[in-house]
Amino acid sequence: MSARLWPLIAAALLVLGVLLSLGTGAVWLDPALLAGSVVSPKPSLPWLILWELRLPRTLLALLVGATLGLSGAALQGLLRNPLAEPGLLGVSAGAALGAVVAIYFxxxxxxxxxxxxLGITGALAAAALTLTVGRGGTLTMILAGAAVSGLMAAGLSLALNLAPSPWAAYEITTWLLGSLTDRGWDQLLLALPFLLAGWVCLATTARALDALTLGEAQAESLGIDISRTRLLALAGTALSVGAATAVSGAIGFIGLLAPHLVRPFVGHQPSRVLLPSAIFGAILLLYADVATRLIPTTQELKLGVLTSLAGTPFFFWLVTRLRRTAP
Amino acid sequence: MSTPQTRLEAHGIVVRRGGRTILDGVSLVLEGGQFTGLIGPNGSGKSTLMAVLAGLLVPDAGEVVLDGVPLARIDRRTLARRRAYLPQSPRAEWPLPVERMVALGLTPHLPAFGGLPAALAARVDAAIAQFDLGAHRYQPATTLSGGELARAMLARALVGEPELLLADEPLAGLDPRHALDGIGRLSALAGRGTLVLASLHELTLAARHATRLAVLREGRLVACGPTAEALTAGMLHEVFEVNACVTGAGTRTASVDFT
Known part of the structure; x- marks a missing residue:
């Protein structure tokens, strides 16, 4: 795969993935039926399935995946750390806690x-806390993120601990596992403005991320405002990943994996990683969501569980590769 | 290109950190065309002074003035176009090809949107040729040897054709051949009118190539002037606490022998 070829591969994977996602489920809709439902008189059953269930679900998979991929690429560039991902700065945990509070009460x-x-509110609060406590440096920001994640996780545990009924605890747990099942247009439309605002913030950091390749001192000498870059990256992550997590639950590893997949093909330049990482994040999550519908299990296989299961071996590979290349 | 009028002045710079005074009232004047070597023992405040002069660190007292305008009042992008700064042991954090790393030096020159315009791409080509990096053009910057990386970083700093270059220990860790090459390039740069300030530990190289020396000791400037006047056995004894024999300071045959 070369720099010229990847857009073609991405486009082919996207088209195939979208068709699979629209067609796959309890009721199989083949492409002819899909096309037929669009032109036939409404409401027909295939049309209802397509419009009310499959289409919003497919779009959400794409939007959430792109958000995770974009934010992962921006954060890895900002922190110059190949293990950075949206969950690192407490944003995902904050969004999860916010949503769980809504379920709990x-x-x-x-x-x-x-x-x-409430999920978006939680994400913004967590990001503000991370930025306030961790301002001043990359390391302090990572440490502050870890502390904020810990705090939010403690809140989640507390909610489970004090859950008024086993049923509420079960609902919280399953929500936390992450899924796109039964998400509709209203949730998508609610999340969309936050996703778009977050993407804009993240995209504006592109040039600063490039300069940060040379370290903070040189980046600053090149006219980059490091504090502003941190603020934009974190605010962008809070808005977009916060909104995504609030709709889908916690979904791991996409934000970590997508940038690594595309980086060798764009010459490792952080600004050139952003868009391909978003696209491959979308592709990864779309196929993962299709897989949850195809893998036969008695209980529904949750999306977040699948991405974690599939992503962990990659994480191991990344760590062993770092061990080999580290001085 | 730079003009001989470039003038960087520091007035009474004071920097305190955690109760310690790192810089204690440093005042000096640097001009275009001068190659000033900043020397002093470890911990004497050289790096801090470099950062203050580069406008990256705001001093607790005093101010730095560039051509009559305080640095604090110069827009960060404008300043970035005029002044290049190289920190100690600079490195690339991602395995970027050398040509893209060099091109990062043009960040403050880039238009608001889009890639590298043709005129700027030509500057990258020129810098790569000037610093003998042609063979390494597409090599990941993280795999360069110490000497090659030093050259690539210098190319990165100078690709934007700055009027001032502030380099913090640019010769650290280089073998004699690469150190000679590096200081020769700095000296030639000053010869073309650029204001060059470099902190150095290689006293013989400083004695031969620097036109002026600024000497720091415990945060105070103890000497600042033409190399021939500033570099004396007495100063080395006072500042570095070593006995040395200095001959021909300020000429290409100068030597500093420790006894």
């Missing part, structure tokens, strides 16, 4: 958008 049952709304 029964708000989610009475008002469908309570979980995503």
């Amino acid at each position: 029964g708000l989610a049952a009475s008002f469908a958008l309570a979980a995503p709304l």
Whole structure:
């Protein structure tokens, strides 16, 4: 795969993935039926399945995957750390806690958008805390992120511990596993502005990330405002990953994996990693979501579980490669 | 290209860190065309002074003035176009090809959107040729040897054709051939009108190539002037606490022998 070839491969994988995602599920819709449902008189059953279930789910997989890939690429560039990912700075945990609070107090049952709304709030609060405590340096920011993640995880444990009923605890746990099942247009439309705002913030860091290849001192001497770059990267992650997590639950490894997949093909330059990483993040999550529908299990296989299972071997590979190349 | 009028002045620079005074009232004047060697023992405040002069560190007291304008009042992008800074042991954090790493030196010259314009790409080509990096052009910068990386970083710093170059120990870790090559390039750069300030530990090389020396000891400037006047056995004894024999300071045959 070369720099010229990757857009073609990405486009082919996207088209195939979208068709698979629209067609696969409890009811199999082949491409002819899909096309037929679009032109036939509505409402027909295939049309309802396509419009109300499969299409929002497919779009969400693409949006959430792209968000994770983009944010992972930006954070790895910002922190110059190949193990950085959106979960590192406490943002994912904050979003999860926010959404769980909504479930815990029964708000989610009475008002469908309570979980995503509180999830986004949680993500922003976590990011603000990380940035306030960890301002001043890359290492302090990673440490602050770890502390904030720990705090949010403690909050999640507390919610499980004090859950009013086993049923509530079960609902919280399954939500935390991450899934795109039964997400509809309203959740997608709620998340979309936050996703877009976050993407814009992340994209504006591109040139600063390039300069940071030379370290913070040289980047600053090249006219880069490092604090502003940190703020943009973290705010962008909070907005986009926060909104994504609030809708889908915690989904690991996509943000870690996608940048590594594309980096060798764009000459390792951080700004050139951003867009391909977003696209391959979208592709990875789309196929993972299709796989959860194809793998026969008695209980539904959760998306977050699958990405973690499939992503862990990659993590091991990354660590062993770092061990070999580290001085 | 740079003009001989470039003038960088430091007035009473004071930097304190955790109760310690790192720089204690340093004042000096640097001009275009001069190659000033900044010397002093480890911990004397050289790196801190470099960072202050580069405008990367705001001093607790005093100010740095470039051509009559305080650095604090110069827009960071404008300053970045005029001044290049190389920290101690600079390195690339990603395995970028050398040509792209060199091109990063043009960051403050880039238009708001889009890639590298043709005029700037030509500057990258020129810098790669000038610093003998042609054979390493597509090599990942992380795999360069110490000498090659030093050249590549210098190319990165100078590709934007700055009026000032502040280099913190640019010769550290280089073998004699690469050290000679490096200081020769700095000296030639000053010869073309650029203001060059480099902190150095290689006293013989400083004695031969630097036109001026600034000497720091415990955060104070103890000498600053033409190399022939500043570099004396008495100064070395006072500042470095070593006995040395200095001959021909400021000429190409100078030597500093420790006794």
